[in-house]
Amino acid sequence: MALEIVAGCVNCWACVALCPHQAILEAQPHFLIDSDRCTECIDAHATPQCAAICPIEGVIIDELGTPLNPLGSLSPAARDG
Amino acid sequence: MPTPTPPNTAAKASGCASGRCGSSASQIDELDASVAQRVQDHPCYSEEAHKYFARMHVAVAPACNIQCNYCNRKYDCSNESRPGVVSEVLTAAQAVKKTLAVAAAIPQMSVLGIAGPGDALANPERTFATFAELSQRAPDLKLCLSTNGLMLPQYVDQIAAYHVDHVTITINCIDPDIGAQIYPWIFWKHRRITGREAAEVLIAQQQQGLEMLVARGILVKVNSVMIPGINDQHLKEVSRIVRAKGAFLHNVMPLISDPAHGTHFGLIGQRGPTPQELKTLQDECAGDMNMMRHCQQCRADAVGMLGEDRGAEFTLEKVEAMQIDEHAAMGRRLALRAAIHAELAEKRAARHAASAQVIELPRPAATLGRPVRMAVASSTGAVIDTHFGHAKHFHIFEVSAEEIRALGTCAAAQYCGGEADCGEADNTLARTLTALSDCEVMLCARIGIEPWGKLEAAGIRPDGAHAMEPVASALREAWKTMLDNGQLSVAPASQRRA
Known part of the structure; x- marks a missing residue:
């Protein structure tokens, strides 16, 4: 059970220090999640920390490929409507 | 695939284009005497000092814990540093080495700042490790940091412990309804919160942090981004409140919303202020508070005199190869500073003499x-x-x-x-x-x-x-x-x- 970072990540570092298991790897072209370390935070927090701070929609996905921050979920316009 | 970087013509602007040097040399004279004493070596706070002293920012703070509608996280923070460019992120050890190299090569170096490229206090380990080491090895350098204020109350004691001289807080509003139009979300207590609730938390943290810093005698500057139609009128109120709480400077900066930067404001066509609108607001706020008009909105890895960027001379590779006598370098800085102080004191005396003179002899x-x-x-x-x-x-x-x-x-x-x-x-x-x-x-x-x-x-x-x-x-x-x-x-x- 692990999350995955996919293309679109802008390497902003926000998730790196928050991960309770140091599972985020600095890499090119984008950061990666070490699937052996990632627990999706179920043992540590109410919500996966990387996804809770990630500023980019759609770049952190679960094992089913579902984005934790779906398209439109972070944009100000979406919430206004 | 590397992302294209938007053109960055502003970075080439010269340091002292007349239009940007609005603050008068006597501005510093008008500050409270004890504050004036403490900012006299700081290039960002007086037009006078910016001709003599150099500063540098080290990009040790990449992460950010809030989203601003004028920011695209692909690039450096568009408030505390130049938008649309990306700094080379340094570890604390690399930042210390680079600072000592620059301070050895440029004896005018008086200030070391951490201004991003994200938020200094969203990266507390790197930020404070840098300060801890430098306060030992180059104790003559003034330390400063910039923050959105969200984590400020938690770190005020550490800021005081490392003798950080100046803290800049970006405060764009004190009204959460206005805040909700500027900040879509913040990361708070291990979760993401949005809208008015997010703005309420951020504003409360900023104001509490401001009060705590002032109570500890740390100089606080407030930065505000002027966003026409959203907070432009409101910033006069912000200016009054932050002054009443003890901030010593209020720096109103124009929104930068080039669509090429891909920010929310850029994409929806939110315009920035005209130079005249900016000046009018700065004038109105100046009645309340000293303003800094020569601000260059420097990038998070700027090196050198205000308006010049000598970062290319101090890449990690070049810094690694440099042999530095830290002690001798500090001696050169102290000697130069003493000479400049003597010169400035002479000028100040001349200015006061001139203004006191009634009859021309x-x-x-x-x-x-x-x-x-x-x-x-x-x-x-x-x-x-x-x-x-x-x-x-x-x-x-x-x-x-x-x-x-x-x-x-x-x-x-x-x-x-x-x-x-x-x-x-x-x-x-x-x-x-x-x-x-x-x-x-x-x-x-x-x-x-x-x-x-x-x-x-x-x-x-x-x-x-x-x-x-x-x-x-x-x-x-x-x-x-x-x-x-x-x-x-x-x-x-x-x-x-x-």
């Missing part, structure tokens, strides 16, 4: 010697630190018994650009000599034999005897030497030739 009828125009090769105008052949420009002064008058700068046709350019050397030197034809003396750190001869032939006496000395004292000495030699009772050589 007649000048002595007979002056001892005629005024002389002199050119100075100096990177900053403060110290004679430049080789004649390397100077990009010369500072021109008119020196007389009574005063040293700065006449501006004159661009040099660069003479020595390395061997490849040397075929051109004669031509460029001739162009430079034409530009300097009014001058009788060329004060520079060093000069080659050939240009020496040509300068002399053109009636300009090269003088390398004052290398690394403050400009003002060197000018006075050069003038006095001419006086003692009896050269000032006759017309300049150029007029005699004519």
Whole structure:
């Protein structure tokens, strides 16, 4: 059970220090999640920390490929409507 | 795939374009005396200091814990640093090494700041590890940091423990309904919160952090981004409140919303203020508070004098190869600072004397010697630190018994650009000599034999005897030497030739 970072990540570092298991790897072209370390935070927090701070929609996905921050979920316009 | 970086023309803007240098030298004089004492070496806080002192930012703080609608996290924070560019992120150890290298090469270095590229306090380990090491190894450097304020109350004690001099908080509003239009979300207590609730938390944290810093005697500057139609009228209220709480400066900056930067405001066509709108608001807020008008919105890895960026000279690779005598470097900084303080104190005294004077006394009828125009090769105008052949420009002064008058700068046709350019050397030197034809003396750190001869032939006496000395004292000495030699009772050589 692990999350995955996919293309679109802008390497902003926000998730790196928050991960309770140091599972985020600095890499090119984008950061990666070490699937052996990632627990999706179920043992540590109410919500996966990387996804809770990630500023980019759609770049952190679960094992089913579902984005934790779906398209439109972070944009100000979406919430206004 | 690398993302394209939008054009960054603003970064090339010169440091002292007249339109950006709105603050008067006397502005610092008007600050509370104890505050003035503490900001006198800080290039960001006084127009006077920014001509003499250099600062650098180290990009150790990439992460951010809030989203601003004027920011695209692909690039550096568009408030605390230049938007649309990406800094090379440093570890604390790399940042310390780079700072010591820069401070050894640029003795004007007086301030080390952490301003991003994200938020200094969203990266507390890197930020405080950098401060801890530098406060031991370069205790003469002033430390400062910029933050959105969200985590400020939690870290005020650490900020005080490392003797951080100045903290900048970006405060765009004190009304959560306005905040909700600027901040779509924040990361708070391990989750993301949005809308008005997010703005309420952020504003409360900022205001509490401001109060706690002031209570500990740490200088607080407030930055605000002026967003027409959203917080422009509101910022007058912000200015009043933050001043009442003890912030010593309020810096209102224009929204930058180039669609190419991909920010929310950029994409929806939210415009920035016109220069006139910005000035009007700054004037209205200035009634309440000292403003800084020469702010350059520097990037998070800026190095050098305000408006110049010498970052390319100090890449990680180059810094690794440098051998640095930290102790000797600190000695040079302290000596230079003492010389500059003496010069500034003299200027301040002269300014106060001038404003107190009611009746203008007649000048002595007979002056001892005629005024002389002199050119100075100096990177900053403060110290004679430049080789004649390397100077990009010369500072021109008119020196007389009574005063040293700065006449501006004159661009040099660069003479020595390395061997490849040397075929051109004669031509460029001739162009430079034409530009300097009014001058009788060329004060520079060093000069080659050939240009020496040509300068002399053109009636300009090269003088390398004052290398690394403050400009003002060197000018006075050069003038006095001419006086003692009896050269000032006759017309300049150029007029005699004519």
